[in-house]
Structures are given as C-alpha cells and as structure tokens.
Amino acid sequence: MDQKVKTERKESEQKKGMEAMVACYQGFDPAAYLQYNYTPPRADFDRPDSIVPWKLGCLHRAFTEGDVGGGVLVDVGSGPTIYQVLSGCEVFDKLFLTDFLEVNRQELRRWLGGEGCSSLDWTPYLKHVCKLEGRRPSAWSEKAARLRSVVSDVLSIDVHRPNPLPLDAQLPAAGADCLVSSFCLESVSPDLASFDRALGHIGSLLRPGGHLLLIGALGESYYMGGPGVRIPVVPLDEAQVCASLKASGYTLVRLEVYTLPQDMRVGVDDVTGVFFVKARKP
Numbered sequence: 001m002d003q004k005v006k007t008e009r010k011e012s013e014q015k016k017g018m019e020a021m022v023a024c025y026q027g028f029d030p031a032a033y034l035q036y037n038y039t040p041p042r043a044d045f046d047r048p049d050s051i052v053p054w055k056l057g058c059l060h061r062a063f064t065e066g067d068v069g070g071g072v073l074v075d076v077g078s079g080p081t082i083y084q085v086l087s088g089c090e091v092f093d094k095l096f097l098t099d100f101l102e103v104n105r106q107e108l109r110r111w112l113g114g115e116g117c118s119s120l121d122w123t124p125y126l127k128h129v130c131k132l133e134g135r136r137p138s139a140w141s142e143k144a145a146r147l148r149s150v151v152s153d154v155l156s157i158d159v160h161r162p163n164p165l166p167l168d169a170q171l172p173a174a175g176a177d178c179l180v181s182s183f184c185l186e187s188v189s190p191d192l193a194s195f196d197r198a199l200g201h202i203g204s205l206l207r208p209g210g211h212l213l214l215i216g217a218l219g220e221s222y223y224m225g226g227p228g229v230r231i232p233v234v235p236l237d238e239a240q241v242c243a244s245l246k247a248s249g250y251t252l253v254r255l256e257v258y259t260l261p262q263d264m265r266v267g268v269d270d271v272t273g274v275f276f277v278k279a280r281k282p
C-alpha cells in the first residue's frame with residue numbers, strides 16, 4: 001500500500017475517532033457530572049486525602065509561588081466547574097473560561113451572572129481556597145466577586161483543532177501568559193497520539209515563557225458524563241505524561257501525583273490516580 005493511501009487511511013481513522021468522541025459528549029449532563037465528582041467523598045474538605053482538596057492545594061501552590069501571574073489566564077476545557085481558577089483569579093486580571101459544549105458554557109454563565117441557580121453551590125470551595133490563602137472564610141464572597149470581575153469571556157474550544165479557540169477570541173497576539181486545564185485532554189482523546197496533538201494545539205495558545213498547569217487522570221479508560229453516558233478516556237501513566245510534555249517542548253517544573261484511596265473509587269470512572277503538572281514553555 002503506497003504512502004498516500006496509508007496517510008489517507010490514518011487520517012480517516014483519526015476523523016472517525018473524533019466523531020465518535022463528539023457523539024459521546026452529546027449526552028453530557030453537567031448537573032449529574034457535578035454530583036458524581038464535586039460532592040463528598042471526592043469533594044470532602046474535612047479530608048486531606050479527598051481529591052478536590054488535593055487539587056486545590058496544588059493549584060494554590062502553583063499560583064502563589066511567585067513565578068506565575070499578571071496578564072491573561074486561559075482555562076482549557078472548563079466544563080461546568082470553576083474550582084480550577086479560584087487561586088488563579090487572584091493573580092491574573094483577564095481570564096477566559098472555555099468548553100466544547102454549550103450546556104457547560106451556559107452553566108458557567110449562570111454562575112458568573114450570580115443568578116444563584118448554578119447546579120452546584122461553590123461556597124465551600126471558595127471558603128477552602130480563602131483558608132489556603134490565610135484569609136478568613138467569610139472572605140469567600142469577595143473571592144466570588146473577584147472571579148466574576150476578571151472573567152472576560154466564556155469561549156467555545158476544540159482542542160482537536162490546530163487553532164482551538166474561535167478566531168475572534170481576544171487573546172494577546174503573543175498568546176496567554178498561563179494555561180490551566182483539568183481532566184480535559186485525556187478525556188477527549190481516543191488515543192495517545194490524539195492526546196499529544198491536542199497538547200500541541202493548546203500549546204499554541206501560550207506565549208513563550210508562559211506556564212501550563214495541567215491536571216489529569218492516570219490509568220483511566222472511561223468515565224460517566226451522566227446517567228448511561230459512558231465516555232472513553234485514553235489511559236495515561238506518569239511516564240507518558242512526561243514524554244508528551246517533553247515532545248511538546250515544555251520544561252517540567254513540578255509533577256505531583258495523587259493515588260485514589262479505595263473509597264474515592266465511586267463507580268463514576270475507573271481512574272486510579274491524578275497528576276498535577278506545572279510546566280513552562282521555553
């Protein structure tokens with residue numbers, strides 16, 4: 001089979017993989033998803049070994065150790081959640097939330113609009129991050145106001161496109177100063193090659209010298225995006241994550257790994273661990 005046919009066959013397989021992934025996401029149910037992952041035990045602020053406090057601690061440290069801040073922060077694949085920017089909103093003046101699905105962008109706009117009808121009460125999250133910042137928990141409403149004041153837009157995004165954001169997105173020409181992305185790339189990529197391409201695509205949004213804060217699942221092959229909505233995930237291990245970052249040209253600043261205690265495995269996915277990466281684009 002000559003090279004041209006081989007390439008065409010590979011491209012059509014990639015296209016089929018993306019289309020299958022898009023089809024899976026059509027049933028995504030933000031409210032159910034939030035219940036599965038953002039209520040106890042996975043979000044138990046009285047348990048230091050709960051997943052959410054661990055993630056918030058990693059993000060707090062990454063945003064407050066002095067080498068990140070100022071300018072534009074983009075959250076890639078926000079979903080219906082805001083926890084991933086509760087620390088970043090204090091050190092950036094312009095913040096973009098993004099997601100592939102309109103249902104998630106609507107969920108985010110509802111919270112930003114302060115209509116009080118978002119599917120999850122984020123107050124415990126705001127209070128927890130205030131505590132990490134040494135502020136009294138009652139400062140949570142100031143933090144909520146700060147976040148609402150710095151979010152410039154809620155944009156659509158597709159990490160499988162070389163240019164993941166809409167052409168009229170108001171990013172600086174040189175790119176964002178920082179990207180944060182949690183559980184997105186591996187949850188939307190049918191295989192490792194697709195994950196690596198997506199990492200390259202979002203890298204084009206980041207200016208040279210900018211930082212990438214990447215949270216992701218280890219050893220996961222599926223997760224439930226709603227009742228009966230089973231979404232395939234490319235299983236990753238630490239070595240693959242480091243190899244992908246290296247292939248994308250990043251300098252690794254720090255990698256932290258969390259292993260799920262047995263009672264955090266609640267049947268909504270088969271994830272075994274979570275990685276946190278702080279990396280810098282040279």
Ligand SMILES: Nc1ncnc2c1ncn2[C@@H]1O[C@H](CN(CCC[C@H]2CNCc3c2ccc(Cl)c3Cl)CC[C@H](N)C(=O)O)[C@@H](O)[C@H]1O
Pocket residue numbers: 025028037042051052076077078079080081084099100101104157158159160181182183184187188217220223269271274
């Ligand atoms: N082409 C596309 N391009 C861009 N974005 C796309 C595309 N296609 C779909 N998306 C969007 O990606 C988002 C992925 N999303 C769910 C996966 C997380 C889930 C499963 N894995 C383990 C695990 C999870 C959650 C919590 C915990 Cl603790 C664990 Cl362990 C992350 C949302 C948020 N960031 C979060 O952290 O919960 C979703 O909102 C899509 O709409």
